[in-house]
Amino acid sequence: MRREPPTLPHPSLERRPxxxxxxxxxxxxxxxxxELLGPEAVAVQSLxxxxxxxxxxxxxxxxxxxxxxxxxxxxxxxxxxxxxELGLLAHRPWQPGMIDGVWQLLPLPAQRP
Numbered sequence: 214m215r216r217e218p219p220t221l222p223h224p225s226l227e228r229r230p231x232x233x234x235x236x237x238x239x240x241x242x243x244x245x246x247x248e249l250l251g252p253e254a255v256a257v258q259s260l261x262x263x264x265x266x267x268x269x270x271x272x273x274x275x276x277x278x279x280x281x282x283x284x285x286x287x288x289x290x291x292x293x294x295x296x297x298e299l300g301l302l303a304h305r306p307w308q309p310g311m312i313d314g315v316w317q318l319l320p321l322p323a324q325r326p
Contacts, residue, residue: 236262236269237258238320240321241321244325245325246301246325249299249325249326250296253288254295254296256292257278257282257284257289257293260273260282262318270315270318271318274313275289275290275293275312293316300322302317302318305317
């Protein structure tokens with residue numbers, strides 16, 4: 214039996230996605246990734262997803278990310294490391310030895326660790 218969707222509180226204000234794209238996979242919610250990541254890593258991933266181009270690449274400096282998220286630099290670095298360890302984010306520095314560079318959102322692995 215199919216149910217009708219619930220009535221929105223403000224139907225005239227229904228959000229409609231713009232013609233652009235989004236990089237956040239619903240499996241982040243439904244497969245428990247949010248709990249695994251924790252709030253700071255979720256915030257970092259969300260920022261990178263909002264800033265990403267059509268390749269999933271973002272070019273924000275760590276300092277800028279920390280500022281935009283009102284996050285201590287140590288917490289930001291830990292979150293970036295966590296996202297990379299879980300295979301959700303890749304990084305290529307601008308030059309060897311540099312900490313800033315290209316951040317690439319990666320597809321969710323088939324199974325959550």
